[in-house]
Amino acid sequence: MPLLIQNGEVVTAEARFQADIYVENETITAIGNQLPAPAGTEVVDATGKLVFPGFIDPHVHIYLPFMATFAKDTHATASVAALIGGTTTFLEMCCPSRNEDALEGYELWKQKAAGNSACDYAFHMAVTRFDEKTAAQLRQIVADGTASFKIFLSYKNFFGVNDEEMFQTLQLAAELGVITTAHCENAELVSQLQQQLLAAGKTGPEWHEPSRPELVEAEGTSRFATFLEQTGATGYVVHLSCAPALRAAVEARLRGVRLSVESVVPHFFLDKTCAERAGVEGMKHVMSPPLRDKRNLPVLWNALQSGLIDTVGTDHCPFDTSQKLLGEGNFTQIPNGIPGLEERVNLMYTYGVRRGGLDLHRFVDALSTRAAKLFGLFPRKGTIAVGSDADLVIYDPHYRGRLSAATQHTNSDYNGFEGFAIEGRPAVVTVRGKVQVRDGVFVGEPNRGQLLRRQPQYGREHAY
Ligand code: URP
Ligand code: ZN
């Protein structure tokens, strides 16, 4: 059925104007004033609302065997939570461990998602070892439409790659023209510091941050950038959390390294005192890189405003209280992760745009358009234009509410942002022209989501 969004204020990364949007066969076919509604058209009144392109989360974990357990969401629960929060596409980390076969892992992740997602999705393919089979397997995965890699410099012996494997991965990425995303922490330093702290009887979650201090992340960021520079590959730092790591990324960019930066929602709002709370309350706030000293928060907000931080993701990775307790008495065993897929847009709109002076277009860019461009989805996704997919968020800036585990859709028994006030939420969310959410309620097709196949887009000659 055709869809007409009437009288909304359209906001993209570049423009803001009053218009109607007409949708046929999943795509936007007209944008203009007083567009007619032919018989059979579904009409949504967007008077007083902002109309954003569907938001894109560039970094989520849904199916994830990790730290002796599994992240709690399924594609069904995560995609509904995403849509209620205004995210219409996510990029999931496909993370077989170092002991598993990459291609089998890729097929498994695809199988988990297929037919089970209410929103569109794509994968970043994690390279967790590089042996004689890896290059051929990665070529096959890229040919299948997964045109981005992920490496972990951390998580030694599980997801982590060594420098030789990083070099081989980046050389192949440069040859294939795919972007490589990286978790940048020095694995050896983390391992040594963890052992020292445990030996000294420092076992609680408050020791997680000291086991991975800021310089550990700065070193990882700087080393990743050096390897990009040498191989000519294009890179993307995930979940950058602190000023020294940002400085390393910016210095690399100044040298001409093709490197983009993502920070994730917890690092904009929470600081390391959350992990210092007694008992399981502290454990709920353990993620890596850790929540940092609060002096980093304004640095991240300023970097976001100025564009030094390109994108805002979530690193959504839900574990419940009983799983967090696996690390009771040993902080290195606390499953790492804080969910945020459902909360990202409303938090960044409330505390960035409304209360923090974040430019509205930068907000759209960082939460949608830039990820679409970096990961080969633009202009199908990430904008409102004739020919683009009709993924639309009709946003009510007058809504007032509070975040809470009691009302969330993410499959966890706590909310890392419990009690945060929000000023605005999606009133209507569409995925390729189908209304999936109305006023915080999922009303759509649970299996509407499609795997988005992407083309490599980074020649060695590509430069900013
Ligand atoms: O703590 C985190 N970040 N958990 C998910 C795995 C990762 O490092 O992205
Ligand atoms: Zn990570």
Ligand code: ZN
């Ligand atoms: Zn992650």
